[in-house]
Amino acid sequence: MSILRRLPFRSLIPRHPFATLAALPQDIPVWTPSPISSIETAADSLFHVTIDVSNSPDLAASHTFPGQYLQLWLPDVDRPSFLAIASPPSLAASTGAFEFLVKSVAGSTAELLCGLKKGDVVELTQAMGNGFNIDRIDPPEDYPTVLIFATGSGISPIRSLIESGFGADKRSDVRLYYGARNLRKMAYQDRFKDWESSGVKIMPVLSQPDDSWTAESGYVQAAFTRAKQIHSPKGTGAVICGQRQMTEEVRSILVADGVLSEKILKNF
Template structure:
């Protein structure tokens, strides 16, 4: 039996079947709700059920708390309708213009950017080009067909090769494969583009970018896209890492400063040999120190879930950032298989 879902405030509606998640059913009928990981871990797709009931499904502990469920919230990537629904969610109109595709690619170049960060450049078949928004990601499919998500680090105008930054995760089968076995000219299949983390170009507010670790990759793509199209809004980029070596493209970020992008690197555990004299501590706290009132800003945050979640919580509750001006992509790791 099909049920119906009404999206507020847009007034759009779509049918949903018992086996479908709200996110999948919406996308099938042309309505794109915000999402990130699609597996109940990052919380980007969190929204409110105004009327009706849902099966919340399986999600990572902490992504949806008992109090949030009691308040009517759910994760649309996991939740299934058990009655007709009225939900509250933003819609991302621009994503619907780009088809998600399954494509082969050839490894054109491999470069170790840091002891635990590898960059890959993938080349598509002749006469193929991937259309995407700066900040989106792709799912690389392992030999077993399991998806592994990585953000695109290049802007669309530099789309001849697709650039990925991959951190070596202890015990991670795919990342171990990348660091120890993958070779130039190997073939990788992927699905994409995916995600709703991209620059809202129609805004006029100053922008704060916050990245931790390889969360730098999609921020890099967005900043280079913004520079390419000539966006004039003030932009300030914060990059948090443990030690100096983790700022694996420090020179690139410093180059942006000459083009008007303010840059603040922050180290949490600088080594004596780093000779670090810059900002220290947690990156999201450094932003709060500089911008105690974010009511007139937009924030784009990407990286470890603990950083993204802390930024969202503290900026909206302590720094007056409007809820709908926080855009994020939290990097969650697949099971070690």
């Protein structure tokens, strides 16, 4: 029997004799025990984690926008972890599942999570944050160019965005610059065909490719600088998620090229 099944859970709400959900301050999370449905390898050191929330309709319904995240707590760990939700909100609504892309780092809570088995129980808060505010780059005819940037596990909320739909097929230029060290560390390659069918051109960028690689190499920001091709900065939106240096440098490049800062979306 897993240690997760033997350890006691915290109360679903803070322990107070007169506490009610309506009376709780907004910043106090409500914890819901939820079982693991599956954990599968997504790429080298990356795992696709599915958690069943079908018995918690309020939890499932809390995921309303792509780019939202939640807190996850393992009973034998002192602090919770923040995880971006990789699946689109429609998945929780239709199947009662949350999906995550988790990078396993030695000695981390993520490593413990990725080592769990089907049926092991974790605790989740409801979805948090406003996600990617796509209203800022709508309607599609006014923002025909959308540039998307992701590195590593930062592709997780980007997947949620793409599979939620944001009118990519109604825009003339939607590009995803997706950086990883090599193809073995690049998740969701099996979804690229569907993403391209939805109107998103995939631009994989490898920082340490092997000799057979003929596409973009180096870092995402350098690959974008080489390509650019922003025909109308005022009609351009951007979405960024990933490594901090990348996000800061890409944002600076876009603003310098005339893209309005309020049209550059992040989920945090």
